[in-house]
Amino acid sequence: MKxxxxxxxxxxxIAGALLTTSLIAAPSASPDILAYNDLGSGSEVRSQLIxxxxxxxxxxxxxxxxxxxCGEGxCGEGxCGEDDKKTExxxxxxxKADAKTADTQTADAKTADTKEESKKKSKKKK
Amino acid sequence: MKLSEDTARIQDIxxxxxxxxxxxxxxxxxxxxxxxxxxxxxxxxxxNMDRAFPITLAALGEEEWDQLVQEFFSKGLPQTPQIWKxxxxxYNYHLMKETGIRIQKPYLEDLLYFEWIxxxxxxxxxxxxPEYLSSGNIFMDRLALNPEFEMIRLNYPVHMHPAxxxxxxxxxxxxxxxxVPDTGNVKFLNLSGIHTYILARLMEEDxxxxxxxxxxxxxxxxxxxxxxxxxxxxxxxxLIDKRLILGYLKx
Numbered sequence: 508m509k510x511x512x513x514x515x516x517x518x519x520x521i522a523g524a525l526l527t528t529s530l531i532a533a534p535s536a537s538p539d540i541l542a543y544n545d546l547g548s549g550s551e552v553r554s555q556l557i558x559x560x561x562x563x564x565x566x567x568x569x570x571x572x573x574x575x576x577c578g579e580g581x582c583g584e585g586x587c588g589e590d591d592k593k594t595e596x597x598x599x600x601x602x603k604a605d606a607k608t609a610d611t612q613t614a615d616a617k618t619a620d621t622k623e624e625s626k627k628k629s630k631k632k633k
Numbered sequence: 634m635k636l637s638e639d640t641a642r643i644q645d646i647x648x649x650x651x652x653x654x655x656x657x658x659x660x661x662x663x664x665x666x667x668x669x670x671x672x673x674x675x676x677x678x679x680x681n682m683d684r685a686f687p688i689t690l691a692a693l694g695e696e697e698w699d700q701l702v703q704e705f706f707s708k709g710l711p712q713t714p715q716i717w718k719x720x721x722x723x724y725n726y727h728l729m730k731e732t733g734i735r736i737q738k739p740y741l742e743d744l745l746y747f748e749w750i751x752x753x754x755x756x757x758x759x760x761x762x763p764e765y766l767s768s769g770n771i772f773m774d775r776l777a778l779n780p781e782f783e784m785i786r787l788n789y790p791v792h793m794h795p796a797x798x799x800x801x802x803x804x805x806x807x808x809x810x811x812x813v814p815d816t817g818n819v820k821f822l823n824l825s826g827i828h829t830y831i832l833a834r835l836m837e838e839d840x841x842x843x844x845x846x847x848x849x850x851x852x853x854x855x856x857x858x859x860x861x862x863x864x865x866x867x868x869x870x871x872l873i874d875k876r877l878i879l880g881y882l883k884x
Contacts, residue, residue: 541853541864543828545875546792546808546821549751553687559795560692 651675653707678706678719685720686748689741692796697736701727717756724749739803740789740796747785747792747808754783754810755819762814762879769881771869772843772862776835777879782811784829793823811877820875827853828868842869 546552636644643660650656650667651674659667682702683690690698702723705711709726711719724745727733733741765777787806789799807829809822824832830852834845842865846858855861872878 541825541827541861541868543825543868544823545871546823549755549819549821552792552821556688556792556795557691560688560797 675703675706677716678702681716681719682723685723685752686745688748688791688796689744692744693738701732704730704732717752720749720752738796738800740791740800743787743789743799744791744796747787750783750785750810751819751821754781754812755817757781757812764883765880766883767880771866772846773841774881775839775841775884776869777882778832778836779811779814779877779879781814782809782877784809784824784832786829792821809877811875813876814879820877822875822877831865831868 547555646656646659647662647667647670650659651671654668654671679699679702682705693701705723705726709722711722713719713722724742727745728742733739760780762780763777785808787808788803789796790802790804790806791799792806792808793799794802805826807824807826809824809829809832810819811822812819827849831845831849834840834848835842838845846861846865849865850856850858850861853861869878873880
């Protein structure tokens with residue numbers, strides 16, 4: 508991932524950044540100068556900001572794939588080893604098989620429905 | 634295995650069609666069906682972006698957000714084969730295109746970056762932790778920092794305020810994002826400039842806090858040593874509780 512201008516790595520860069528603010532210009536410490544606040548976990552920050560930002564009619568998911576358990580999300584490659592990827596692949600295969608079964612079942616059900624409907628229709632005709 | 638020239642060419646045409654909806658006739662494709670590929674591929678991208686940037690989606694609204702995703706999809710030419718990195722390319726595309734200025738949402742770049750950095754910190758490769766002790770002296774001993782964190786600077790306080798309100802609050806804002814050892818959860822702290830400076834000094838230099846206090850006092854314009862000591866003790870103690878500081882380095 509390429510280095511980003513927003514990431515602060517060096518104290519000298521930060522000191523330079525601070526010079527542009529009014530912080531250092533203040534001759535004595537104000538009560539706010541050493542204030543900081545805990546914004547919480549990713550999901551807490553997100554939920555709060557989504558609620559605050561909600562535009563009419565917009566719906567957002569309040570989770571990220573980063574917070575799903577390993578194997579459930581699409582990321583996590585930095586955290587999980589190859590074994591987890593294999594497990595994930597197996598899960599995917601199992602899901603596909605389930606989906607196919609479900610599709611087949613749905614198709615069967617539809618066929619059964621169609622048969623019943625045509626029976627009813629033929630009875631009506633009679 | 635290397636693809637034949639024909640296969641590669643057809644794949645390129647199909648790829649272009651999926652992204653733009655335009656293109657020449659694709660050999661072997663049944664007319665009327667190929668548009669479903671485009672729809673399905675777009676759904677994957679859109680769903681990925683929705684999950685990566687839910688705050689931006691909420692702030693912009695469905696219509697404007699969809700335009701941003703559509704534009705990236707058709708013109709962005711993403712290079713990564715890893716879908717979890719795609720949000721970074723989305724952010725980078727709109728940064729380069731100055732979309733925020735174009736759509737008169739100056740906070741857009743910050744908001745996208747703020748949302749991306751959570752994914753980056755969450756998925757960053759494990760870093761080696763220093764050997765440390767749980768007990769020690771905050772000022773006299775060298776502190777052992779959890780290496781899995783980033784500090785960022787934002788121009789708009791999109792991490793604390795609704796984006797529309799943040800647009801009127803341009804300034805310098807510093808955010809610390811770190812991954813908690815053991816749980817892997819990502820946490821956020823809003824920092825003052827001085828806290829950011831303190832952490833960067835601790836990170837860069839292998840010195841105990843007592844050796845940095847003079848510089849900190851001078852940089853912050855603090856004259857009362859007691860005030861500074863109390864503030865530092867509270868700040869460092871809090872970071873130890875939160876596991877950004879693991880403890881004290883073994884001598």
